[in-house]
Amino acid sequence: MTELLNTLYVQTPGTSLHLDGNAIRVYHPDQTGRTLIPLARIDHLVLFTGTTITDDLLLRCADDTRSVSWLTGAGRFRARVTGPTLGNPLLRQAQHRAADSPDRQLSIARSMIAGKIHNSRQVLLRAARDTAGTRQDILRQTAETLARRLHLLANALSVDEAMGAEGIAARDYFTVLPHLVPDPAWTRGGRTKRPPADPLNCLLSFLYGMLRVAVHGALEQIGLDPYCGYLHALRPGKPALALDLMEEFRPLLADRLAYTIANRRELDPATDFEALPTGAVRLTDTARRTVLNAWQRSRQRDWPHATLERNIPAALLPLVQARLLARHLRDDLDSYRPWTVN
Template sequence: MLKTLFLTTPGTSLHLEGDTVRIHHPEKPGRNVLPLVRIDQFVVWRGVEVSNELMHRCAKDSRGITWLSRNGRFLHRTTGPQNGNPVVRLEQVRAYDDSRRLELAKAFLAGKIQNYRQLLLRTARDASGERKEKLREIAQRHAESLQTLSESPSVSEVLGVEGKAGQDYFQEGMPKLAPGVFPGRNRRPPQDTFNCLLSFGYGMLRVAVEGALEQVGLDPYIGYLHGVRSGQPSLALDLMEEFRAMLVDRLVATLYNRGQVKPAHTESLPSGEVRLTDEGRTMFLEQWSKARERSWRHSELGRDVPAATLPLIQARFLARYLRGDQPGYTPWIAS
């Protein structure tokens, strides 16, 4: 499995050296070289320099480079020539204007709600008393939401189901996943450590999903559940939905429940924004990389696959559906 290389330290520079990347920082002597063949993509923070030669080589190899701000917000991304058959993109656009848009919107949201339920029910197994009963109650409400979703005749009604399911999850379910530390969802900017970690995790997930869509030749900006809006990677946001709960929310709750989140991992700005420190970014990226190596069951493939491959697998299934090579799109559901 290829790795994503994360570079966060300002002053770091990356250089092409044959078929390797050389990583240099003036305060860290020594020769640090990695084979390019082992690297799937680069994710670099503002303050990290990438040489022109390395960018040209990555473009040639269709190896993405994503730049993020110091608090993990997406800035821009470079890739090589567009992959995939242009027929897929034509069908992607056509599907937005026919019955497939509603079908796909339902599928993405069904995956999201099902994985909400899976996370809540898994947590309930190890809980007791009122906490256990509350988790099961919310999971049952999500089961009812799935029934409403299946009967929804329009995308606007699908969005209504999404709003209700999300409200149940974040207002009542999430506080039970990590008791005493989740004050409610807030973002843009996050105003507490838990939401800061969630937003950062969703940012890492976006990088993975957007890269997977580009790799199979789909346009990340033409979506179905999230529609089409200028500057919004709607299809990436669509595909992210089925992964948020199990790949990001579960990780953040686990970090809290294990006592791995420390005061030194975040800092508060005068504006009220809470952001990760260098130490916090390092901690989260280490845990995120480990979580990406964990295997999950994939029912469509009938085998276990690493978490890091899930976005690419689902992007391929989506492309096959749009091309007409398979009758429908089935979201990934944890089992």
């Protein structure tokens, strides 16, 4: 169990959460003593597989608009409870109208993908500055390739073409994973998702799960519909807009943290990961706690924001971008401007 930045992470199997007055009582059969956490300190609970929450506490959280999310041990999102839907219906109406307009949908989708590709280039260029020789040359060459993908994206005439440009850029980017984390114990090379097949891909998937929870919550706080997006296909139960808005954050907030953890040897790929019969690789409970602490520390870091021309803490970036998207949908901004750094 880790409480950081008003989010309570509960990951130890067998742990149960109970309502005790105006506090959360944490119980585990193997632990002695009584742990109480005032509800006033917590605005979001994240529960991993094997942990439970009682109905009375869940309903209290819903009444207080305190969100509760469930994730698998690998960090994959499973469910979320937030209570009554909040927000301005006029904003959601504008959001849905934009989704029905091919021109506006394409404009927003291109901006989000451009932000992702731009920030991916920054990850590669920063990594190149910290190395030399062939590895440096490959990272810089790939960064230049991504610059050309931005030109391809600018010429996209449909969302499908924009997604095609994004897919090509993602393939180029993940091809150099072994040069971003040179220890061969971490990765077999390339991105594997379902399931993640090596420790680095496992770490990336877990951090994407954390990022998805943060972005989903930011959209709901602003009053946007997380399920009506512009880039990912609309399907029942799929938070398309949350997945859309994640894209520009992935390289710098998730990928870079994963590479840092691996290269600084904060985890051991041989002992901090478990290989499952399905071929999936997952974090051990101890390693998951280490990653959660690293994730929360990273959320306190300030990042430059090109549009606002000021530094913004990482934890607030999804909220800032959700607000900028809302302003565009209300026609207060002529376009959606993704978060980028130079």
